[in-house]
Amino acid sequence: MDFDFSEDQIMIKDAARKFLEKECPKDMVRKLKEDKLGYDPLMWQKMADLGWMGLILPEEYGGTGLAYMDLVVLMEEMGRNLLPAPFFPTVALCALPILEYGSAEQKEKILSEIANGEKVYTLALTEGSATYEASGIELCVYLEGDDYLLSGTKLFVPYAHAADYLLVVGRTSQKGNPEEGVTVFIVDAKSPGIDTEVIPTAAHDRQCEVRFDRVKVPRENVLGEVNKGWDIVEFILQRGAVLKCAEMLGGTEAVLEMTNNYAKERIQFDKPIGSFQAIQHKLAQMLIEVEGLRYLTYEAAWHINAGIPSKLLISMAKTKANEVYQRTCLDGVKIHGAVGFTEELDLSLYFIRTKSSEFSLGDGGFHRERIACELEQLQPLFIGNCL
Amino acid sequence: MDFKFGEKEEQLRREIREFAKEELPPGWLAAMLEEENSDEDWGFAMTMSGKLAEKGWLTMSWPVEYGGKGASLWEQLAYSEEAAYWGIPGVGMGIGGVDWVGPSLMMFGSEELKKKHLPLIASGKPDGVWCTAYSEPNAGSDFANIRTSAIREKDEYIINGQKIWTSAAHRARWCWLAVRTDLNAPKKHQGISVIIVDMKSKGVTVRPLINYAGYHIFNEVFFDDVRVPSTNLVGKENNGWYQLMHSLGFERGSVAGRGCGYNRRILDELVQYAKENHLFREKEIRHKLADMAVLIETQRILACETIWKMSKGSNPVYEPSRDKVFNDQIAERLAIIGTGLLGMYSQMDPLQRKSKWTKLKGCVEALYWLFPGIAIAAGTDEVEMNIIGQFGLKLPKSY
Numbered sequence A: 001m002d003f004d005f006s007e008d009q010i011m012i013k014d015a016a017r018k019f020l021e022k023e024c025p026k027d028m029v030r031k032l033k034e035d036k037l038g039y040d041p042l043m044w045q046k047m048a049d050l051g052w053m054g055l056i057l058p059e060e061y062g063g064t065g066l067a068y069m070d071l072v073v074l075m076e077e078m079g080r081n082l083l084p085a086p087f088f089p090t091v092a093l094c095a096l097p098i099l100e101y102g103s104a105e106q107k108e109k110i111l112s113e114i115a116n117g118e119k120v121y122t123l124a125l126t127e128g129s130a131t132y133e134a135s136g137i138e139l140c141v142y143l144e145g146d147d148y149l150l151s152g153t154k155l156f157v158p159y160a161h162a163a164d165y166l167l168v169v170g171r172t173s174q175k176g177n178p179e180e181g182v183t184v185f186i187v188d189a190k191s192p193g194i195d196t197e198v199i200p201t202a203a204h205d206r207q208c209e210v211r212f213d214r215v216k217v218p219r220e221n222v223l224g225e226v227n228k229g230w231d232i233v234e235f236i237l238q239r240g241a242v243l244k245c246a247e248m249l250g251g252t253e254a255v256l257e258m259t260n261n262y263a264k265e266r267i268q269f270d271k272p273i274g275s276f277q278a279i280q281h282k283l284a285q286m287l288i289e290v291e292g293l294r295y296l297t298y299e300a301a302w303h304i305n306a307g308i309p310s311k312l313l314i315s316m317a318k319t320k321a322n323e324v325y326q327r328t329c330l331d332g333v334k335i336h337g338a339v340g341f342t343e344e345l346d347l348s349l350y351f352i353r354t355k356s357s358e359f360s361l362g363d364g365g366f367h368r369e370r371i372a373c374e375l376e377q378l379q380p381l382f383i384g385n386c387l
Numbered sequence B: 001m002d003f004k005f006g007e008k009e010e011q012l013r014r015e016i017r018e019f020a021k022e023e024l025p026p027g028w029l030a031a032m033l034e035e036e037n038s039d040e041d042w043g044f045a046m047t048m049s050g051k052l053a054e055k056g057w058l059t060m061s062w063p064v065e066y067g068g069k070g071a072s073l074w075e076q077l078a079y080s081e082e083a084a085y086w087g088i089p090g091v092g093m094g095i096g097g098v099d100w101v102g103p104s105l106m107m108f109g110s111e112e113l114k115k116k117h118l119p120l121i122a123s124g125k126p127d128g129v130w131c132t133a134y135s136e137p138n139a140g141s142d143f144a145n146i147r148t149s150a151i152r153e154k155d156e157y158i159i160n161g162q163k164i165w166t167s168a169a170h171r172a173r174w175c176w177l178a179v180r181t182d183l184n185a186p187k188k189h190q191g192i193s194v195i196i197v198d199m200k201s202k203g204v205t206v207r208p209l210i211n212y213a214g215y216h217i218f219n220e221v222f223f224d225d226v227r228v229p230s231t232n233l234v235g236k237e238n239n240g241w242y243q244l245m246h247s248l249g250f251e252r253g254s255v256a257g258r259g260c261g262y263n264r265r266i267l268d269e270l271v272q273y274a275k276e277n278h279l280f281r282e283k284e285i286r287h288k289l290a291d292m293a294v295l296i297e298t299q300r301i302l303a304c305e306t307i308w309k310m311s312k313g314s315n316p317v318y319e320p321s322r323d324k325v326f327n328d329q330i331a332e333r334l335a336i337i338g339t340g341l342l343g344m345y346s347q348m349d350p351l352q353r354k355s356k357w358t359k360l361k362g363c364v365e366a367l368y369w370l371f372p373g374i375a376i377a378a379g380t381d382e383v384e385m386n387i388i389g390q391f392g393l394k395l396p397k398s399y
Ligand SMILES: Cc1cc2nc3c(=O)[nH]c(=O)nc-3n(C[C@H](O)[C@H](O)[C@H](O)COP(=O)(O)OP(=O)(O)OC[C@H]3O[C@@H](n4cnc5c(N)ncnc54)[C@H](O)[C@@H]3O)c2cc1C
Pocket: A266, A268, A269, A273, A276, A277, A278, A279, A334, A335, A336, A337, A338, A339, A341, B095, B131, B132, B133, B134, B135, B139, B140, B141, B142, B164, B165, B166, B167, B168, B217, B218, B372, B373, B374, B376, B377, B378, B379, B380, B381, B382, B383, B386, B399
């Protein structure tokens, strides 16, 4: 085993931290929270120039051809700095599945446009039932001539208001179990019949309702195979969840650091509050949790990177991330006392994202169920071995 | 033993339910800490204060001569619980008017102050609204560390200094202010006094502090050569610390009844939501809600025990702290379970409660985003735990 970062990874980490600290300080994060678009297209272009969007895309599409693990390292830095940008939807939710499932023409066109920062993509998956189960996919799809017609409503679609294209998950067949009969479409966001509305979330993180009214999509815009779209969704759920964990990990690291610093500085009863055991133990617990999350996330990511099936580890990592991110933020706020309750404190920017991170690509209930299903199918080690 | 409320309290509960039905808009569901935030919500709260005053409920446990009804502690508890369950706003007269300014004045105030202020609070009118200014930038948990000073000059005090986190200062007519009157006292607990300040006085400046969810709850308050009549001193000069321990006891004691009423309402809303959305059959959800029911019933019975001790004439020492921490813990679990139940819909901005995506009128997300505030205010969990350890368990002082 080796817990070290590679040279590439150290370079990515350092460069990302430097760039984000300079280009995206917290007053920028606050400004963008109130901004209409919610991100800065200029910064976006600079990120593309640094090769971030194409980090793990092959060189033939203008990428750098690095590995999944390297993207994890980058996401962690983005989480630490709270980068408000459609990076996660564009790269994690769209570029990765298109690279895996796209036709040669689709990859050629789309991936280079993503790599050079020209286009923003997002995934329109969840609906009113707000679940990541296949049964939640109800968006109707009909074939009319050479076109598909899409009708229905998608909810909590990140950055749809800014997207050029959407990956839309629709129901193409009612037969069989819900996972069969789902298809993924690449849809031009400017197609007639699409209506987008930003949902007012506490985090102001630009999740949208997208309504489709007989939206025409040409046949060649199917991603992968018709009725086999759930495989793609499963792929996105797994790859995306670990990237979300990395982002959340970066957040918890920052919160632990800030809170620890504050505990050393803040004097009450003539002592730093960090000298009270109640506070020390809380911080110690935070450290246990954050380090646990860090290596569980890296472990899951490493398995994905190595191409080893890792559904169990992925769900463990997201379950852990959901718990730890929330706990760390809540304790961080409380250790700060009243100042932790204000918008002035950077920590609040992390806290206000607890719910959107938790519900992105599966909450605790969803992933615990997946873990339990895996456990059920595993043969315990002691069975069949002589004792 | 007897674990039933009397007929008098049950009758009062029925009357409050009737009142809530008549006076609150249909489908009313209060959200945590929203009262002081917007002018609209504040206006409505004040209207309700007036109506509660007319009913004689606002300050029901005060003596008749000061605008009360001489109601028992049990009636007071039933009222607090019901008012919180139905979400009747305007019960507090700002921060502390009803719950601790009035009771402290009755204990320590001069006849003149009692005659002036108690009826004002009891009237439910804007001139009876209070804020409470204890905390300063360097005096939070270590409240005795305050520096704001009041220097006596003939028949006036001249006040200078800064307070912080002063809730409702932007709504209040009066300030219940903790100051240092003896700058040379050997220990920091000595030399503290309580003085009443008219918020309209020259030299008082209120600056808003905004919460991370966008709420305007608390403020900074600056005192710049503010002159108040020396008769505004509450109780004895330099006796403030002793008096304030009583006020803080009243403050912490007011949490439990209201807390269990409000928590119960949120639980009921969640149960109903789970039923309507076919979630109630899921074992995991059933059990989480069942756990909450256990906690809230425990909270209710503990609150009753505190009242029972008080009704027997004993002065509770650690019980208000116990009930306060317990309420914070319940609010936290309820917020986490509630947001889990609403799932993605719990991400909504609590200030956009009318949005079409909002469930349960936003009360669950408001609880989630704001419970850390109630857990910190009036003494953090750690401070309350210290009190329980030191005074409830007689352990050595730990800090
Ligand atoms: C919503 C809200 C409303 C408020 N309204 C008012 C108001 O109207 N008027 C007013 O005067 N104040 C008000 N306050 C302020 C409140 O009383 C203080 O925030 C509180 O006393 C804690 O002080 P602090 O914020 O300075 O935290 P600190 O005292 O700095 O505490 C920071 C951390 O250290 C811990 N700590 C401190 N001492 C110890 C110890 N001895 N042992 C273990 N841990 C310790 C605390 O528990 C906390 O976790 C309000 C606060 C909030 C959040």
